[in-house]
Every structure is written in C-alpha cells, then in structure tokens.
Amino acid sequence: MVSGQLTSSIQKHASERKYNFCSGPALLPLAILEQAQVDMLSYKGSGIGIMELSHRSALFTGLIEEARSRILNLLGLDSDFEVIFFQGGATLQFSALPLNFIDDNGFGAYIVNGHWSKKAFQLASQVRSAKIIWEPTTTNSEKVPTETKIALDKGAAFLHYTSNETIDGIEFHQEIVSSDAPVICDASSNILTRPIDPDNFDLIYASAQKNLGPSGLTVSIIRKSFLDKCRGTDIPLLDYRAMAQNHSLLNTPNTWAIYLVNSVCKWIEDQGGVEKMHALARQRSEMIYEVIDNSDGFYQNRIPEESRSRVNVVFHLPTKELEEAFLGEAEKQGFYGLAGHRSVGGIRASMYNPFPPEGAQKLSEFMKDFAAEFADF
Numbered sequence: 001m002v003s004g005q006l007t008s009s010i011q012k013h014a015s016e017r018k019y020n021f022c023s024g025p026a027l028l029p030l031a032i033l034e035q036a037q038v039d040m041l042s043y044k045g046s047g048i049g050i051m052e053l054s055h056r057s058a059l060f061t062g063l064i065e066e067a068r069s070r071i072l073n074l075l076g077l078d079s080d081f082e083v084i085f086f087q088g089g090a091t092l093q094f095s096a097l098p099l100n101f102i103d104d105n106g107f108g109a110y111i112v113n114g115h116w117s118k119k120a121f122q123l124a125s126q127v128r129s130a131k132i133i134w135e136p137t138t139t140n141s142e143k144v145p146t147e148t149k150i151a152l153d154k155g156a157a158f159l160h161y162t163s164n165e166t167i168d169g170i171e172f173h174q175e176i177v178s179s180d181a182p183v184i185c186d187a188s189s190n191i192l193t194r195p196i197d198p199d200n201f202d203l204i205y206a207s208a209q210k211n212l213g214p215s216g217l218t219v220s221i222i223r224k225s226f227l228d229k230c231r232g233t234d235i236p237l238l239d240y241r242a243m244a245q246n247h248s249l250l251n252t253p254n255t256w257a258i259y260l261v262n263s264v265c266k267w268i269e270d271q272g273g274v275e276k277m278h279a280l281a282r283q284r285s286e287m288i289y290e291v292i293d294n295s296d297g298f299y300q301n302r303i304p305e306e307s308r309s310r311v312n313v314v315f316h317l318p319t320k321e322l323e324e325a326f327l328g329e330a331e332k333q334g335f336y337g338l339a340g341h342r343s344v345g346g347i348r349a350s351m352y353n354p355f356p357p358e359g360a361q362k363l364s365e366f367m368k369d370f371a372a373e374f375a376d377f
C-alpha cells in the first residue's frame with residue numbers, strides 16, 4: 001500500500017473561491033471538484049487514481065461509454081448519432097471539418113457573424129474551398145440571419161455556424177436549417193444550455209472548457225449518415241472515420257477531461273437536465289441585461305435584443321477610465337475574469353452551466369451601486 005503525508009485544508013481553499021466570470025476555462029461545480037479530489041487518489045475503490053488509470057482498462061472504457069451516453073441523452077439524441085472525443089480544442093476542428101467533409105469540387109458554406117465563426121472560415125479556407133454565405137452588414141443592425149432556412153448553391157458540402165459568439169456576445173436563438181447541405185454547429189459556448197431539435201443538426205462540436213468541463217477536450221457529436229460521407233484525411237487523429245471506428249481511443253485521450261465531462265453531465269442531470277440549464281441561463285443573463293437596460297446608457301450593450309447571448313453578457317461603460325475603475329473595484333469585491341476579450345475591450349460576464357445564479361445577482365447589485373456612484377462623472 002502506498003501512503004504519504006496528506007494535508008487537509010480543503011475547507012479553507014473552498015472558502016477562497018471567487019465568482020469566476022471567465023470565458024473559459026470556467027468555473028466548475030464545487031461538488032465535482034470535491035469528488036475529483038477523492039477520485040484522484042482512488043477511482044471507484046480501485047486503488048488507482050483517475051489520472052493514473054489506463055485508457056484501455058475496463059474502468060476507463062466504462063467511463064468513456066458513460067460520458068458518451070450521458071451527452072446523447074442530455075441532448076435528446078439517439079443511436080443515429082455518434083460522440084467522438086478529440087484533442088486540440090474547437091480550433092483544431094476548424095481545420096479537421098473541411099479536411100474530412102469537403103472534396104475537391106465542393107465548398108464549405110459559412111455564416112460569419114463574430115470572432116470564432118470568422119476564425120473557422122479562415123482556417124477552412126487554408127485547407128479547402130470555403131465561402132461566406134451570410135455576414136452582418138453595416139447598413140442594418142442584424143447580427144444573425146432573420147431567415148433561418150438557408151438556401152445554398154450546388155456543391156455546398158456543409159453549412160457551418162457558431163451558435164454563440166463568445167467574444168461578441170451574440171447568440172442564435174433559433175436553429176439554422178438547410179435542405180441543401182448538412183448543418184455543422186460550433187456550440188462551444190452554449191452546448192447543453194438549452195434543448196435542441198435533433199433534426200436540425202448533423203454535427204455539433206464544442207470545446208469542453210465552458211459548459212462541459214476542463215480544457216483539452218473537444219466533444220463532437222455527428223449524425224451517422226453524415227459520418228458515412230466522411231472522405232477521411234491522412235492525419236489519423238483528425239480523421240472522423242478512424243476516430244469513430246476506434247471509439248476515440250486511437251491514441252491516449254485526455255482521460256482526466258473525459259472523467260470531468262462525465263461528472264459535469266451527471267451534475268446537469270441531477271440539477272434537472274438541459275431544461276433547467278436553459279432556465280438558469282435566462283435567469284442569470286436577464287439579471288445583468290436588466291441593469292444594463294435601466295442604466296440610462298451608463299452600461300451599453302450594442303447587440304439587438306433578439307440575438308443577445310445568455311452566456312456571455314458584454315457591455316461597455318462611457319469611458320475607458322470608468323471601465324478600468326469598474327474592473328478594479330469588481331476584483332476587490334471578489335468578482336474575477338470580467339474584462340472583455342483583448343480584441344474588443346469592455347466588460348464580459350461569462351456565465352455557463354455551472355455558474356451559480358447568486359453570482360449574477362451579486363454582480364447586478366455591484367453594477368447598480370457602481371452606476372449610482374459614477375453615473376454623473
């Protein structure tokens with residue numbers, strides 16, 4: 001038996017935890033972190049810690065199957081779909097998807113309405129033909145297409161869109177469909193935050209580090225009939241067919257992240273499933289938007305109401321100086337990670353599935369107090 005000196009200061013560290021508004025990696029439920037400490041030492045009484053467990057062991061293959069079926073169940077998807085765990089983040093999927101699904105005569109059709117959909121389009125263009133089929137114009141304020149049924153030219157291998165633009169704070173509140181090509185959705189920042197209609201998706205992918213667990217893992221859920229259209233690539237770890245055939249165990253996967261994703265999915269089930277996550281996402285974001293909308297322009301969110309994000313609430317204050325003061329004071333009061341992305345500045349409150357509503361409540365109160373103090377400056 002291996003033993004060593006253990007120090008137990010868990011309680012102290014738990015009480016130091018702040019309201020973490022980071023865009024990802026993001027806050028995880030305390031109960032999961034506590035259980036993870038135990039499982040790190042000995043998983044399911046095996047005497048082997050979860051991070052030390054072989055990915056070929058029965059315990060781990062059981063775990064990965066459990067994670068797979070929880071994801072499908074939570075999304076309301078059946079055996080028509082396959083779940084694949086990739087490494088390399090959603091960013092690697094920006095290259096993998098065109099390599100797997102666009103042939104020499106075809107093109108990927110991209111809706112580009114923010115930072116990440118632009119990146120997806122740019123990386124696709126580096127390896128295959130890709131076209132922007134919708135983007136916001138300067139002449140009207142729409143941030144997502146008003147028409148959700150999209151017609152595509154012949155040769156479109158897929159339609160790609162980003163259901164929530166994490167940096168820009170833009171979310172599709174209606175699903176996009178096309179009868180001309182399969183639909184791929186980057187749902188990195190809003191997967192499992194609301195129910196979906198399975199008919200409207202052929203592939204959904206998401207980095208884990210926002211709504212599902214830690215970084216270093218990407219979950220891709222693909223309709224099997226779309227997988228049949230995969231042309232494959234020469235790079236095995238990017239090859240959808242090879243990864244599916246090998247149950248995501250072509251090489252050593254991120255076992256730790258898969259363990260945590262399974263735990264988060266179980267936690268979501270215990271909370272009341274995706275319907276409950278949807279209600280919480282609305283509750284949290286509405287608390288912040290309400291303060292913004294009632295602040296007489298002190299706080300400004302420039303996204304039309306119908307496409308405001310429920311998970312990344314972005315806003316500006318009248319001056320850069322006030323934004324800096326806001327961030328400084330917020331940090332002193334125990335709010336962490338509120339600075340907007342470096343490319344856009346301002347403030348961003350990211351609140352994903354595990355984020356507690358009282359954090360949003362506390363931030364809304366802080367915002368009111370701050371506006372009351374500084375609105376006339």
Ligand code: PMP
Pocket residue numbers: 023024088089090091092116162164165166167186187188189207
């Ligand atoms: N897509 C979206 C919507 C994102 O928010 C992010 C990351 N924040 C990415 C893609 C890229 O993910 P990763 O850093 O895991 O590659």
